[in-house]
Amino acid sequence: MNVADLLARQAVKMPHATAVIQAERILSFAEFDALVWGLCRCFRENGLLVGDVVGVHVQNPLLHLATILALARSGMVSVAISTLGSDGQASRNILLRAAVSAVIDDAGSLNWGCQKQINLDPVHALNLQGEHDESLRVDLPNARMMLRTSSGTTGLPKIVEATHASMIASIRREIACIGYPVGERYLTPVALQFDGPRRRYLSCLASGATAVMPSGVPSFTSLFALIDQHDIRHFSCVPSQAYQMALSVPPGKQRFPQMRCFRLSAGPSEAQLHQFLRERLTPNICISYGCTELGPLTVAKPDLVTSKPQSVGYAMPGIELEIVSANDDPVPAGAVGIVRLRTEGMPAGYLGDPAATEKYFRNGWFYPGDLGSIAEDGLVFHLGRADDMMIMNGVNIYPAEIEQAMMSHPAVVDAVAMPLKHKVVNDIPVCVLALGAGQALSEQELLVFARRRLESHSPKRIFVLDEIPRNEHGKVKRPELIQTIVSRLQAET
Template sequence: MSALARIPFDRAAQDPTGACLRDGERSLDNAAFADAVRRLAHRFAGLGVAPGDLVAVMLPNCAEIVTTQFAAWYGGSALTPINPVLTDDEARYQLEDSAAAVLVGDERARDLAASLGIAWVDAATVHAPAAASATDDGAAGPVAQPGDFALVIYTSGTTGRPKGVLLDHANLDAMSASLVEHFALSPADTSLLVLPLFHANGLIASVLSPLRAGGDVVVAPRFSPDTFWGLVETHRPTYFSAVPTIYAVLDARTAWTHDTSSLRFAVCGAAPMPAELITRFEERFGIPVVEGYGLSEGSVASTINPVDGVRKPGTVGIALPGQEVAVVSAAGDPLPPGQRGEVVIRGANVMRGYLGRPEETARTVRDGWLHTGDVGIVDEDGYLRIVDRIKDLIIRGGENIYPKEIEECLYGHPAVLEAAVVGRPDPVLGEVPVAYVATRPGRTASADELLAHCAASLARYKVPARVEVLAELPKNSVGKLVKGLLRELDLPHCGHG
């Protein structure tokens, strides 16, 4: 039996009145949470949901998503969370591709479920009281096994239609155990969830891991710099996980002092965080920021800087317990420290594959190694630095340019809040870098000023052919910059400088 599926019931048996899940004004103790999970699992069974089926949920961040996850596992089903801001066509694609048997959500979800002929559960009833007989199942309990699928997480689809990443209970068991060990999570920990629950990071790092360790979870609504520190002061979390954009916005928009003494650490992932921003945030707010790296295909995290050991800003840390992280050449040969190559990952956390896509699975997982498509360097101490995405490499007149190097240079300018560099076709040089920048509130910088800033630090061939200053840069649902949308902007010919 999957130990993860038993978490609500083991917690209820050990400490029925202990804190488990908070959401706004609502608070569920261990006994209430276990009871809600069991009731919802019985409802799924009554709708014909069977072991091996997919349970879909489409809601903004709320406790109902967590309850739905464990209720699916109770019956041996897997969960596929759907981003509620998707269009109907996009949501319908995920429901059809995953062959979901039931959809938990609001009235919009009801209409989507009806259009596909699948069952619907009103999210408003998930935590509603039920008759005692509905929860009386004698000795029955969760039936999920370690090899059963637990989550089907859909990738962002930046390279085509989104793909369903298949994670089983053994994957999540290995991942959550690794995070609990690395962060020394205990019943004294409280996680503040500000990332979306339709991604692996929120579900695994911010919910599953602290619940496994005996801690509790505060589910926050969508991130807002106006409410974030109030949540910290009210709920006294010991950690939170966020993306670089959130840290940049908090740094730029926080104008007064807040009580951050409850926070042991903060985690940053999803995209590289400028070393200068990490240092500034740590010094200003007194919170250690540990940057990490991982993919949904690796159950969310593979390297993280230590909380108490040496942290190296600009790196994404060392391999998590139970995982191997290496850098290989184009031919797949391991490279020594200091040499640049593709980052590969091996461990019990590596996905079972992509749903219904055996060819893509075979290309991505080879000989047990997950090929990430990221370019990295491992130093003598085992700390990984992500250089860039292989596909983002810009070749300008035969010279290789990694956009991240230019972006880091731009982040060194005091007016820059966000920066992204993409390649643009050029008739002479083949490709040239173009930079897009958003400035900090109350600060301005001209394109010429930013070009001069780059020219002072970078070789001439790395200096952008053009800088565009925008009000804000396009981001996806987790706040990660989307370079694909920048590439689609209609810019005049860049020239070849």
């Protein structure tokens, strides 16, 4: 089965139902499927062949989604690339490592240095229409359809392969656990260069729901207008975006009480944020935990987010999730250990990176580098990155316990804990905080607060910044943050 068949089935089943909305453009399932067929013909006529790896630099989200479906239907392999900030150099590195032979670009002014470059004019491309043509469709379920790339916040971006079969399995997990009811409208402000938004929009179309897409990078005003105009019932974003949305809403009334699912993904989130979102936005906060390599892994629905705010929910069907020791021995329920995962059709490793493959893919399991625990009833708790665990004088200190404690302070809106290396005590725990608008607390006052709650596990230094640097997907830009801390310390000496 080809992943684009999921769209084709809906085009046959409910051809006149609305598939996608972007500004004034509204396409039915039949019309959107015809657009994908038109792009298939366009790419073949421009010399792309079955098996080609194609870089996708398409900034219009509607055209981006149609492009990756057309490439998949045609037996080609897509990899999203970006020119945003430092990502531009990372994308050129990805082009080399992934052996990209062509780039599809809707900007028109960039030269990617590949054998082929197809410059799409969005106005023309979005009006392409094609008929069903089996000569253009390739049905190889175990063939690659996409290369996923990590954010690269901790180093060189990693590249992992997704087959048609593994992507379809991921989409079906998403639909089963989150739900995309027929006709319900879904929206995200996160760019489609990231795996999560791509998969959710594909899930939306596969289940007969409607994908609503912004034009360009939406402001909060335009985002709220989209939600109101299209009666959005399913919305997803990263925690930092959710906080800014809630901050712009006056207290006293929920802005979107009708929303079925307001989903937080990518970065960790805390009970204080969940409560703030319930007060200002909607009672229906949903949490998901996943990774680029395998897709969504766990989900916590609104009642669970309220009753167990520190958990990330239960493992999705088809996902085996275990907590093990450093020696790969299973640990008792409730004990903290290393997360490992496996699922049918998972990748065997990273493309062109044997060292990372050896570290993270072992004995049929994938080790994402996270710390966690599982309660006796199967409830999963995410406790941060294993690489960030601190050992001070032989005592294990977990970043999550510091971050959760500091986020309980009413003035704190973001927190990141990390170690500073020391030749005697191994790791010195420090915490970087961002305070809410109008809040003014000294680092010493915050240290006293931390010591009362964490005692010997409290951070030894606290740094307050206007904002903690995160990428668009909510992940901390650690090299940038570490440089800020080092600069602060150097200024003190």
